[in-house]
Amino acid sequence: MTGAPDSEIVLTPLDEPALRRLLEAAVADADPLEVMPPVDGPPGWTPERREAFLAFHRRRSLDPDTAIETTWVVEVDGRAAGAARLQPVHGNAALAVEAGVWLCRSLRGRGIGKRVTEVLLEAARDGGAARFIASTTVANTAARRLLSGTGADLDVRGEGVDASLEL
Numbered sequence: 001m002t003g004a005p006d007s008e009i010v011l012t013p014l015d016e017p018a019l020r021r022l023l024e025a026a027v028a029d030a031d032p033l034e035v036m037p038p039v040d041g042p043p044g045w046t047p048e049r050r051e052a053f054l055a056f057h058r059r060r061s062l063d064p065d066t067a068i069e070t071t072w073v074v075e076v077d078g079r080a081a082g083a084a085r086l087q088p089v090h091g092n093a094a095l096a097v098e099a100g101v102w103l104c105r106s107l108r109g110r111g112i113g114k115r116v117t118e119v120l121l122e123a124a125r126d127g128g129a130a131r132f133i134a135s136t137t138v139a140n141t142a143a144r145r146l147l148s149g150t151g152a153d154l155d156v157r158g159e160g161v162d163a164s165l166e167l
């Protein structure tokens with residue numbers, strides 16, 4: 001890895017083999033709380049959390065009966081390095097899509113999140129979305145800067161931050 005400008009970044013649609021590679025990457029180089037909803041039990045990647053991670057993505061993306069979002073594995077120089085997602089949200093906006101991204105810790109802060117966000121914005125536009133939204137926390141400086149860098153309006157509500165960008 002020579003740094004983001006030289007790195008090949010590819011978003012691969014999630015499928016079972018990609019999900020396995022994503023779990024391996026998460027276990028090796030991310031905290032469960034950064035990449036999935038909380039699961040009771042001792043900290044770290046317990047067998048229960050690994051199963052919950054797989055179940056979470058199968059339910060939300062892979063099972064046609066329950067899928068609510070599109071997920072991609074972020075591949076950096078051919079290796080799974082995180083995930084990106086777009087979830088259509090049917091609210092007041094004609095069609096809003098909610099975005100999310102996480103990257104392996106050792107790859108953060110190199111501009112990869114920015115490049116992934118550009119791809120998500122393009123996918124959202126191509127899909128006909130009128131608004132791009134995302135949520136983070138006040139404490140998450142990298143995510144706030146990533147989102148403000150897109151030109152989105154950021155609305156602080158207590159510890160939470162809601163970003164919204166007209167496409």
Ligand SMILES: CC(C)(COP(=O)(O)OP(=O)(O)OC[C@H]1O[C@@H](n2cnc3c(N)ncnc32)[C@H](O)[C@@H]1OP(=O)(O)O)[C@@H](O)C(=O)NCCC(=O)NCCS
Nearest residue numbers: 101102103108109110111112113114136141142143145146
């Ligand atoms: C949020 C996340 C996806 C950002 O990706 P990244 O590759 O680290 O971010 P980039 O290197 O592209 O930087 C994006 C912006 O954040 C800034 N930034 C990155 N890391 C930072 C840090 N640790 N502290 C302060 N600013 C930081 C960059 O300078 C850049 O801002 P700029 O364009 O104004 O210079 C990544 O940090 C991550 O996976 N975090 C854990 C999961 C998470 O919080 N996801 C977001 C939920 S919405």
